[in-house]
Structures are given as structure tokens and as C-alpha cells.
Amino acid sequence: MKWLSDRNKKALKKLGMLILWAMLCCGLVFVITLTNKQEENLVAKKVIIQIFPENVAFFSRKKVIKTISENGNLSDISNAKINEINTGYLENKLSENTFLQEAKVYNDLNGNVYVKINQREPILRVYRFNGINYYIDKFGVKFQTSSNFTAHVPIANGNIFERNKPGDTVYSFVAKQLYAIASYVDKQLFWKAQIEQIFVTRDNEFILIPKIGNHQILFGDANNLETKFEKLFVFYKEGLSRVGWNKYKTIDIRFDKQVVCK
Numbered sequence: 001m002k003w004l005s006d007r008n009k010k011a012l013k014k015l016g017m018l019i020l021w022a023m024l025c026c027g028l029v030f031v032i033t034l035t036n037k038q039e040e041n042l043v044a045k046k047v048i049i050q051i052f053p054e055n056v057a058f059f060s061r062k063k064v065i066k067t068i069s070e071n072g073n074l075s076d077i078s079n080a081k082i083n084e085i086n087t088g089y090l091e092n093k094l095s096e097n098t099f100l101q102e103a104k105v106y107n108d109l110n111g112n113v114y115v116k117i118n119q120r121e122p123i124l125r126v127y128r129f130n131g132i133n134y135y136i137d138k139f140g141v142k143f144q145t146s147s148n149f150t151a152h153v154p155i156a157n158g159n160i161f162e163r164n165k166p167g168d169t170v171y172s173f174v175a176k177q178l179y180a181i182a183s184y185v186d187k188q189l190f191w192k193a194q195i196e197q198i199f200v201t202r203d204n205e206f207i208l209i210p211k212i213g214n215h216q217i218l219f220g221d222a223n224n225l226e227t228k229f230e231k232l233f234v235f236y237k238e239g240l241s242r243v244g245w246n247k248y249k250t251i252d253i254r255f256d257k258q259v260v261c262k
Contacts, residue, residue: 042082045111047074056119057149058099064115067094068105082107090115098143098166124182124198126164126175127157134164138186140179141169154182158200174204177222181206184225191229205254213245220254228253235259 049064068090069076077085087105094103094117102118120143122135134142135151143166162175170179181198185191197209208217219228232253239259240247252260 042109042111044078044080044082044085044107044113047077047113047115049115049117051117051119053119053121056121056151058119058146059097059117060148064094064117067097068115077113082111082113085113087113099146101137101139101141122151122153123186124178125151125153125155126160126162126178127155128160128162128164129158132164134166136170136175136179136182138183139169140176142166154185154195154198156182156198156200159202159204160200174200177204177206180222181208181219181225184229188229190233213240215246215248216250218250218252218254231257231259 049061051059051061051064065074066072085107087107090105091103094100094105094115099120100117101120104116105114106116107113120135120137120141122137122143124136125133125145126136126142127133133155134144135153136142142162142164144164156178160174160178162170162172170176178198178200185195194210194212195208196211199207199209201207205221206219208219210217217232219225232251235251235253239261248261250262252258252262
């Protein structure tokens with residue numbers, strides 16, 4: 001190869017790369033063509049329904065089947081050809097239900113059709129001033145209650161005028177503050193187990209009602225909520241643990257660096 005100039009060597013190297021890329025492209029086209037051919041003749045064998053999270057039961061397997069099938073069972077899907085199943089249409093049909101945060105429908109080359117459902121996870125149940133109630137999920141989205149399942153989350157009532165339109169996010173001052181408090185409570189194991197109710201006063205301040213103890217917690221607004229909860233936790237640990245959980249009727253944590261009890 002000594003007789004080849006550097007220029008010719010580069011040209012041969014470039015030609016070799018082009019031939020290699022051409023072979024790879026041809027192979028890729030062959031695989032895609034073969035895959036498409038297989039899908040044309042592939043019949044759906046099994047419909048696998050996955051519903052998350054498992055501790056929430058707004059949407060059942062029966063409801064999924066009723067939504068995605070025309071005859072109330074899965075035979076119209078499991079006997080169809082894979083390439084004839086409109087997964088996008090089925091996803092949109094499922095997503096129309098406001099109990100669901102997300103719905104995905106897809107298939108594999110073994111003939112399995114997957115229906116994956118992510119339900120909304122409520123963190124607060126809100127009762128408007130007129131008694132109408134709804135849930136707020138982890139993303140601040142409102143959705144309706146269900147007669148089939150009740151989520152064990154804190155309730156909020158009192159001076160609340162936020163409208164219930166499923167799928168909308170919270171918009172009013174009070175609802176945004178409620179969402180902030182409920183979000184913090186939901187992420188803290190102790191407070192999630194302890195806080196049962198949030199009452200909104202006429203002055204748009206919040207009173208927390210605990211599960212353990214006969215006291216009320218005057219919380220004020222949602223500003224500095226982390227500091228307020230930390231202060232309350234210290235008082236629970238160092239104060240109420242000594243004098244008893246039923247010693248006081250009210251625990252006021254609205255003021256900076258103070259806990260006022262009556």
C-alpha cells in the first residue's frame with residue numbers, strides 16, 4: 001500500500017464508510033419492512049390493563065373496558081389486527097374522564113395491547129359554602145367526587161367560593177392558599193396523619209382541626225407555612241407531650257416565634 005498516496009488513502013477510507021452506511025441503511029429498511037409486514041398480519045392476543053396508583057379506586061378495570069370497547073368486553077380489541085387498533089383514539093376517549101391524569105394505549109410485537117391508566121391523586125376535599133364538594137389533586141387540578149370511592153384526605157370548608165369545574169386548576173386566593181397547605185401536609189407523614197380539617201374564616205384565615213386532641217390550631221394565612229408547621233411540631237413534642245393533648249382549646253401559631261395557647 002506504499003504506492004498509494006495519502007490523498008488516495010483518504011478517498012478509499014471515505015468510500016468504505018459510504019459503503020458501510022449504505023449497507024446499514026439497507027439493513028434498517030429491511031427490518032422496518034419486515035416489522036411492518038409482521039404487524040399487518042398480527043392479531044391482538046391479550047389486552048393488559050394497568051391502573052395506578054393501586055390505593056386509589058376512582059377508575060376500575062370494568063370502567064376501562066366499558067370506555068374502550070363498543071360491546072362492553074374486550075373481544076372487539078383482542079380479535080382485531082394490531083395495525084387496525086387506533087391507540088390514539090382510545091387514549092383520547094379515556095382522557096375525557098377527569099378522574100384520570102393520563103392514559104396510554106400501545107402494543108408490542110407479541111400481540112399484547114397495553115392500557116396504562118394514571119388516576120388523579122387527591123390531597124384535599126373541598127366543600128363550598130353551599131355544600132357542593134370536589135377534590136383537588138397534587139397538581140392543583142379540581143375533579144369531581146365519586147360514589148364508588150372516597151379518598152381519605154383532609155376536608156376544607158367554611159368561607160370557600162371557588163367554583164367546581166372538573167379539569168380546571170385552582171384560581172382564587174383562598175383555593176391557592178388551601179392548595180399550598182394541603183400540598184405541604186400531604187408530603188409530611190406526621191401532618192398527613194394528624195390534620196383532618198381546614199376551616200376558612202370570614203377573614204380568609206385558616207383553622208386546622210387535628211385528629212388527635214380537642215384543640216383547634218389558629219394558622220392564619222399560608223405564608224411561612226413551613227416555619228409554622230415546624231414551630232407547631234416542636235410545641236407538640238415538647239409541650240403537649242408533657243401536659244396532655246387535651247389541655248388547650250386553641251393553639252395560636254400566627255405570630256412570629258410565638259405559640260399562644262388558651
